[in-house]
Amino acid sequence: MSKKRGTSLDDIAKSLGVSRALVSLVLNGKGESHGIAPHTREKVFERARELNYRPNQFARGLRLGKSSTLGLIVSDISNPFYSHISRYLEDLSEGNGYNLITCSSDENPEKEMRIIDMLKSRNVDGLIVSTSQNTPVPFLNLKAEGFPVVLIDRHFEGQNICSVTVENFEGAKNAVNHLLQMGYRSPVALAISPTHISTINNRIEGYKTALKEASLGARIFEVEFAKRNERVDSILEMLFVTNQFPDSIFAMNNALAASVLAKLRGMGISIPSEVGVVSFDNLDYFSIMHPGITAVAQPIKSICMAAFQLLTNQIDGMVHSTQNCIVSLPVDLIVRESTLLNRKF
Amino acid sequence: MSKKRGTSLDDIAKSLGVSRALVSLVLNGKGESHGIAPHTREKVFERARELNYRPNQFARGLRLGKSSTLGLIVSDISNPFYSHISRYLEDLSEGNGYNLITCSSDENPEKEMRIIDMLKSRNVDGLIVSTSQNTPVPFLNLKAEGFPVVLIDRHFEGQNICSVTVENFEGAKNAVNHLLQMGYRSPVALAISPTHISTINNRIEGYKTALKEASLGARIFEVEFAKRNERVDSILEMLFVTNQFPDSIFAMNNALAASVLAKLRGMGISIPSEVGVVSFDNLDYFSIMHPGITAVAQPIKSICMAAFQLLTNQIDGMVHSTQNCIVSLPVDLIVRESTLLNRKF
DNA sequence: AACGAGGTTTAAATCGTTTTAGTTTTCTAA
């Protein structure tokens, strides 16, 4: 039960009969510029290797005021969209000497704030967050105190807060237009609530616009994230028994799409002949299913690269205030069989 | 560009005209037992709130030698099995005052070692790892230096290293027996390599045993994780053109199952009439698909709870050396349509 | 012999907390 602390700078210094300042200098590559003799440098490196020295990141962080750690906050890491985001960001972080701590907020604003606090007290150097706040204030505050943050997936209209989103409006509009082109006439939309989230809101607007341009009526149902399965079940049942069942469904995120597909299957309603389905967010299994599910795919890699870039720019103080830090990336409509009206599968 | 360091203990102490020792004591709930006057305690709490004090975890960690952070190493966080694990462990961690850093090793032993080193230098209090090492040595070393670790999903035969796994042998054997009961006669197995991994190895043995007991021949194909899609494609094509196509396929993990389903769909081979499919690992969409995919489901929550328990026991020094710390949990065969021979879907 | 100039190395402060061993003050009891 020995509380072993690993080898410290001091251990190396003592064993070599030099000061720990010297060891620190050498190990940080500042040996040459500080005129440490090559021979001494060699010895230090060698001994460090022998003793398997790993700098204590606490001490380092305490002194330096930085942690080489980044924080990622998403609503749920077990959602494939976010787990892929997490994975890419992890790779980017590792490649650039950072570490990543990923946390799930469950779309809960208070929990999100608690996580932000905790991450700050852990001295993360910056934050990437898919926020569920309904006000930009917390992020304005962070910005005011010079704390690096970039929002992903969601942003605040008219606020100059760094963010990376996709063209939700255009993507949704395209998806609905595709339904209309295929001959569907009464697409219903399912949206995750709270709908104040920019992402959802923009998708709703895209849906509405497409229908308006075709002079068709819009029907939108809001679904609380946590109760999505039950809610989707009851909505679809209600529509069915009241004879208002749509000829197509636009699910505004992957979780809703999954709920819809499960329920449709349970009801024995077949896709796409009885109902067309299009999902915002692509999932691996959409291409495996029979029929395949038409979906709007987000460029996950690009999102991550952009967010990472924006964040490290802030951390390194490389921000030219002229530079736009609000990025919107294009999406891609992948047409599969779930929207081929009158086709049987 | 002010490098703001948040409010420190000293700030509170100074503003109140007391020592920082007192503030520390009070804020850690040790005020009473150290006989700090109730009135003083009040003031401290109040001022801490006013100044929005958050203890610097670096300083804290440096002093205490612990970080209240746990490390999780899996092969790929974007794999649904692991992202669920990560999520549950995150919840458990949060509920117990810990934080969780999740890292992906890509089944790469060297990368895994680098991650372990890095996590140690970040002073994590313990590690949960789904290892890809082919030798127990690294973990024996950790154990020797008293560093808390528990393995999940994989373990080392005959070594007394804490681990939580499932009954891979029985699960695989049951799955294959189920195929045989349904009338399938030539099930082929697809295994992820390297097969030295206990989990895979046990599943292979389960498959072999079931077939041997039925006096049937075994055919096993190893598939490298990174190239699974191409490999599965070529294996299935080869079997097809050489007229050796099996009447059923046992995919030994979720990634392989996905590859198999994708390829079968591409080849136009229908499930379960032309080929039966059973997967080790259940996926959300297996119940949504048509036909649904029969799968061996692992008790993810139980795995996490057991692993977390074992780990915190070690951290808190609560390990009675008599106590067994090798846990094996039962699995559950979920029968769906993909194994109903002669049924058409 | 003294000086200065490089070339090497080090002492010491610092980051923010925790904790031990006190110290100071007040109070009680003889």
Add this chain to the structure above:
DNA sequence: TTAGAAAACTAAAACGATTTAAACCTCGTT
């Protein structure tokens, strides 16, 4: 009155790394 206990609080060391200013050599030069 004063020893001694009790109550309230504090000084200072420690954790391990970084960094700045300064010290120490060793020469060659005057």
